[in-house]
Amino acid sequence: MNVEEIIKTSQKMPLESRTLIHITLIHNKIYEVVGNALKPFEVSLQQFNVLRILRGQKGQPANLSTLNERMVTKMSNTTRLVDKLLAKGYVDRSVCPSNRRKVEILITKSGSEVLSKMDKVVAEAEHDIVQHFTKQELEQLNLLLDKF
Template structure:
């Protein structure tokens, strides 16, 4: 991806600025590709992330703060995400009878099944995004990103 071509400029961009613009362009392409992979399932990347977190609980329920802590994209509207997943019957919410403020969220069997399909679509998207990079490239890239 040539930054100057994408942003349609002929002037020389300082290396620091070019690097950050390049990073943003790549992040946007990754986000767009992954979002498109999830479109057939009518879920957002954040909803997909919630489902994966709940699957990772291995049958144990999670609360909203656990979901928030583990989200890739930190946000305050986790309740809204969970509500949408409940409407799709991918998760359920249980209110603790002894402490009504305590809410536990579980992934349903329907959620588990659709998540397997989403995983396949996301793997295809990952392969498309990373197709021009070798394993060594990925190691170096991760080392560089760790420096951020």
């Protein structure tokens, strides 16, 4: 990926700027590829993330605060994401019996089943994205990214 070519500049960019723009362009590409993989399921990347978090709860309910804390992409509209998943029948939402101000969210059987299918297409998309890297290169890249 040639950053200067993509942003259509002929000027040499400062290394710091080029690096950060490069990371942003890569982020956008990853988002596009994984988002396209999820399109047949009519689920956004954020909704997919919510379902994975709920699956990770292993049958224990999560609340909106828990979902917000664990989201890969931090956002303030978690309620809207849950509402959309509720409409699809992928999650259940109820008021906590011991604390009526708290809303508990669980993944449904249908949500778990469709999530398993999504896992497969997302894994394929992720493999396609990193197919030109060796395992060693990916480990090195992760070490470099950890420095952020």
